[in-house]
Amino acid sequence: xxxxxxxxxxxxxxxxxxxxxxxxxxxxxxxxxxxxxxxxxxxxxxxxxxxxxxxxxxxxxxxxxxxxxxxxxxxxxxxxxxxxxxxxxxxxxxxxxxxxxxxxxxxxxxxxxxxxxxxxxxxxxxxxxxxxxxxxxxxxxxxxxxxxxxxxxxxxxxxxxxxxxxxxxxxxxxxxxxxxxxxxxxxxxxxxxxxxxxxxxxxxxxxxxxxxxxxxxxxxxxxxxxxxxxxxxxxxxxxxxxxxxxxxxxxxxxxxxxxxxxxxxxxxxxxxxxxxxxxxxxxxxxxxxxxxxxxxxxxxxxxxxxxxxxxxxxxxxxxxxxxxxxxxxxxxxxxxxxxxxxxxxxxxxxxxxxxxxxxxxxxxxxxxxxxxxxxxxxxxxxxxxxxxxxxxxxxxxxxxxxxxxxxx
Numbered sequence: 001x002x003x004x005x006x007x008x009x010x011x012x013x014x015x016x017x018x019x020x021x022x023x024x025x026x027x028x029x030x031x032x033x034x035x036x037x038x039x040x041x042x043x044x045x046x047x048x049x050x051x052x053x054x055x056x057x058x059x060x061x062x063x064x065x066x067x068x069x070x071x072x073x074x075x076x077x078x079x080x081x082x083x084x085x086x087x088x089x090x091x092x093x094x095x096x097x098x099x100x101x102x103x104x105x106x107x108x109x110x111x112x113x114x115x116x117x118x119x120x121x122x123x124x125x126x127x128x129x130x131x132x133x134x135x136x137x138x139x140x141x142x143x144x145x146x147x148x149x150x151x152x153x154x155x156x157x158x159x160x161x162x163x164x165x166x167x168x169x170x171x172x173x174x175x176x177x178x179x180x181x182x183x184x185x186x187x188x189x190x191x192x193x194x195x196x197x198x199x200x201x202x203x204x205x206x207x208x209x210x211x212x213x214x215x216x217x218x219x220x221x222x223x224x225x226x227x228x229x230x231x232x233x234x235x236x237x238x239x240x241x242x243x244x245x246x247x248x249x250x251x252x253x254x255x256x257x258x259x260x261x262x263x264x265x266x267x268x269x270x271x272x273x274x275x276x277x278x279x280x281x282x283x284x285x286x287x288x289x290x291x292x293x294x295x296x297x298x299x300x301x302x303x304x305x306x307x308x309x310x311x312x313x314x315x316x317x318x319x320x321x322x323x324x325x326x327x328x329x330x331x332x333x334x335x336x337x338x339x340x341x342x343x344x345x346x347x348x349x350x351x352x353x354x355x356x357x358x359x360x361x362x363x364x365x366x367x368x369x370x371x372x373x374x375x376x377x378x379x380x381x382x383x384x385x386x387x388x389x390x391x392x393x394x395x396x397x398x399x400x401x402x403x404x405x406x407x408x
Contacts, residue, residue: 024076025307030276030287031068031080033087033096034059038114039149041138043179043228045211045288045346047085059279062092064299066099068277071303079106079131083287085279088115094123106130112138114154116161125168132198133172135162136207139182140189147181171198176206178238179228186238208235209338209358212346214290229357232364240368250369253335255392261379263329265319265352268340271311277303285314288342291351293317317341319352328354330379332388333371337362 036055037047048055060068069080080100087093088111100107108131124133137158139145145155165172174193176186186206193204210229212222230238240246271285278284283296283306294314296306319325328339337358341351348355366372371387381387 024078025304026072026075026077026273026275027079028274029069029072029077029080030274031065031082032084032276032278032287033065033082033090033093034085034279036089037084037086037112038089039086039112039138039151039154041149041177043148043177043207043210043225045214045225050086050089055279059090060281062095064281065096068281068298068303069096069100069103069105073103073105075304075307077105079108081108081110081131083110086112086115088120094120097123097129098127101127101129109133111135111161112149112154112158113161113165114157116164118164121164121168121170124165124170128170133165133170134175135165135172136175136177137162137189138177138179140185140192144182144185148177148179166196169197172196173198174204176204178206178208178230206238208238209361211288211343214288214342214346216290216346216349232361235361236365236368247369251392254371254388257335258332258388259335261330261332261334263319263325264315265317265341266315267334270341271307271315275307275311283310285311286342289340289345291341291345293351294341317351321350321352321354323354324352327359327377327379328352332381332384333362333366333378336365 034056035046035048036050036052037044038050039047040049041047072080082093082096082100087109090096097107107129109129111133113135135158137145138148139155142155145158146152149155162172162174174196176182176189178186182189190203193199208230210225212225266285268286270289274286276284276287277298278290281297281299283298283303284290285294296310298306301310319329328334331337337355339355339358343355343358344351344353347353347357363372363378366378367374367376369391371384371391372378372381378384
């Protein structure tokens with residue numbers, strides 16, 4: 001076992017590494033191994049059936065994936081995130097995992113845990129991924145879990161995988177999804193998550209905004225996802241369960257991430273440092289953006305060309321939507337709503353059409369925090385810098401808090 005461990009380690013001086021001699025073109029890679037999944041989650045924006053043979057036949061071969069990983073490492077990449085779909089559906093997953101680790105890449109794994117076997121847990125114990133595995137948990141009970149996953153037996157399989165990781169002391173974290181079948185179990189989930197050694201004190205993250213189908217392949221699924229979306233006030237109540245902690249977190253967020261409105265289409269970090277390669281060999285600026293306008297066929301080119309030639313052109317794209325230019329391009333709340341080309345593509349089939357659902361949430365959140373008054377539109381606010389400054393500083397209080405102090 002000791003020899004097996006040593007075979008994956010080569011000791012070198014850090015200053016001898018290429019990454020220290022020049023700026024790397026790439027620091028992290030998201031690799032979708034498949035879009036197929038052994039769950040059929042009611043809210044999922046990408047999943048295809050586990051036994052979709054047409055999709056499976058189009059997926060990159062192990063050799064093609066290894067070529068991408070090898071080039072990524074040569075460009076300075078230090079970590080890869082294997083995701084899907086369910087990445088553990090790939091019969092060659094162990095081979096791909098070992099190849100990535102031999103390259104020196106840290107591996108992050110996004111999984112539902114159902115395919116974690118004693119053999120795979122043993123592999124992770126012997127040759128650690130160096131990043132915490134991330135598992136999404138859909139319910140603390142069989143009924144709630146399988147109401148979301150819509151696959152009989154999925155609850156038992158997922159919890160068996162979780163127990164294997166715990167037994168082998170493999171670091172992992174869990175995430176939650178806030179849906180009608182499991183929303184009464186949130187406190188129980190949080191308490192259980194706090195017992196996992198790999199979790200930090202802030203507790204698990206939750207998905208509360210549900211995106212439409214990333215491939216824009218099913219209006220029926222989109223209508224179902226739309227019905228699952230919580231109203232803005234429900235989301236705010238959930239996020240603010242611990243009011244003092246929530247407000248302090250939002251103060252820090254605003255001080256770091258709220259900046260002057262930008263007219264550029266890509267005000268996010270898409271394509272900068274972290275990029276995505278899908279299951280079929282297409283390079284994308286990020287996992288969620290699947291527009292034909294922003295994808296590059298790696299089978300006809302290279303990762304380096306995509307990074308040095310294609311991405312700069314993508315990031316120079318400008319918005320053409322008059323609604324975007326009138327509202328989003330002048331709005332200081334883009335950090336709240338997370339309006340971006342990916343979400344616009346999923347929702348509207350364009351790169352620059354505002355997503356009304358996200359806009360409503362951002363404005364409701366700003367009103368709740370006192371950054372806006374009822375009826376105000378963020379793109380009309382000229383003193384937004386002063387409002388952010390007053391809110392973010394220790395002395396800053398929300399309008400609601402000032403009103404309470406005044407009435408007292």
